[in-house]
Amino acid sequence: MTGEMESGSDRFENSAGCPACGSVRIAPWRKGTIDAASLRPESVRITDSAYGRTWDLARCRDCGHVFADPCPAPEFIGSLYGGVEDPLYDEETEGREKNFLQVLARLETILTDKGRLFDVGAATGILMNLARGRGWDVDGADPSAWAAATAGAKYGLAVREGLFETLALDPESVDAVTMVDFIEHTARPFDAVQKAAEILKPGGVLCLVTPSLRSVAARLAGRKWWHYRPAHLAYFTRRSLDALLGRAGFTVVRRRSYSWTFSAHYLASRKKVSRFLVRNARLAGLLKQIPVKLVLGDSFEIYARKERPR
Ligand SMILES: [Zn+2]
Numbered sequence: 001m002t003g004e005m006e007s008g009s010d011r012f013e014n015s016a017g018c019p020a021c022g023s024v025r026i027a028p029w030r031k032g033t034i035d036a037a038s039l040r041p042e043s044v045r046i047t048d049s050a051y052g053r054t055w056d057l058a059r060c061r062d063c064g065h066v067f068a069d070p071c072p073a074p075e076f077i078g079s080l081y082g083g084v085e086d087p088l089y090d091e092e093t094e095g096r097e098k099n100f101l102q103v104l105a106r107l108e109t110i111l112t113d114k115g116r117l118f119d120v121g122a123a124t125g126i127l128m129n130l131a132r133g134r135g136w137d138v139d140g141a142d143p144s145a146w147a148a149a150t151a152g153a154k155y156g157l158a159v160r161e162g163l164f165e166t167l168a169l170d171p172e173s174v175d176a177v178t179m180v181d182f183i184e185h186t187a188r189p190f191d192a193v194q195k196a197a198e199i200l201k202p203g204g205v206l207c208l209v210t211p212s213l214r215s216v217a218a219r220l221a222g223r224k225w226w227h228y229r230p231a232h233l234a235y236f237t238r239r240s241l242d243a244l245l246g247r248a249g250f251t252v253v254r255r256r257s258y259s260w261t262f263s264a265h266y267l268a269s270r271k272k273v274s275r276f277l278v279r280n281a282r283l284a285g286l287l288k289q290i291p292v293k294l295v296l297g298d299s300f301e302i303y304a305r306k307e308r309p310r
Pocket of ligand 1: 018019060
C-alpha cells in the first residue's frame with residue numbers, strides 16, 4: 001500500500017480473494033490512475049466522461065475477473081453515491097426507456113406472471129416507472145438522495161435511499177430483481193447477488209446487465225474503453241459472472257449481449273468539442289429527438305433463476 005492509502009486506510013480494503021469466484025489465486029493486473037484524495041461525488045456519476053481511469057486492478061487466475069484491489073470500502077463508496085446529482089442522466093430518460101423496455105420485455109418472456117419487481121440502483125426511477133406501467137408491483141433502492149427525490153417528484157415512486165446490500169427487506173418477497181449497470185459499482189458483488197437471492201421467491205429471476213471485459217469493444221478501445229472509470233470497481237468475464245451467480249444459488253436461463261440506445265444530443269454532449277452545440281437550446285432540442293443505437297454490444301445481459309429447493 002502507498003502512504004496515501006495508509007492515511008485513509010479505513011476507506012480501502014485489501015481483497016482476501018476473488019470477489020466473484022472466491023479463489024485466492026489473484027495477481028496484480030494494472031496499476032491505477034485515480035487519485036483517491038481528489039474523488040468527489042461527480043467522479044461516480046452515471047454520465048461521468050473521465051474514461052480510461054481505473055483503481056489499482058487485480059485479476060483472478062481462475063475466472064479472469066478483474067477488480068479494484070485495494071477496493072474502496074462500501075461505506076466510502078456509499079458516501080460518494082449519497083451525494084451524487086446527475087441531471088444529464090435524467091435528461092436522457094427517453095433513450096434509457098428504450099433500453100429498459102427491451103429488458104422488461106425479455107424478462108416477461110421468462111416470468112410470464114408479473115408480480116413484484118425490485119430494481120437495484122434504481123437511479124431516478126425510469127425502469128421502475130416503466131415496469132409499473134406494464135403491470136408490475138414495483139420497489140427499488142438507490143444510495144443517491146437526489147435520485148430518490150427525483151423519482152418521487154417525477155413519478156410518485158418511493159425509491160428506498162441506501163445501499164441495497166444492507167437494507168432491511170423481507171425474504172422471499174419478490175418475483176424479479178433487476179440490476180442494470182449496478183454490480184460493477186459495488187465493492188462486494190457477492191453480497192449484492194446473495195441479497196437478491198434472499199429477497200427472491202424460489203423460482204424468481206435476477207436480470208443483470210454489466211460491461212464485458214473481453215468484448216470486442218473493450219479490446220478495440222484498450223485503455224480508453226469507456227467503462228474504465230472511477231465508478232467501476234469490477235470488470236466481469238463470462239466465467240466470473242457465472243461463478244458469482246452460481247455461488248449465490250442462481251442458474252443462468254438466458255444470456256445475450258447488450259447494446260445501448262442514446263440520443264444524438266447525449267453523444268454530442270460527451271465530447272468537449274461539441275459542447276457549443278449543446279449550449280444552443282434550439283439545436284439541442286432537435287438533437288434530443290434523434291435516437292442513436294450504439295451497437296457496441298459490450299455488456300452482458302443475463303437472466304438467472306433462483307433455484308427451487310429440491
Ligand atoms: Zn475468480
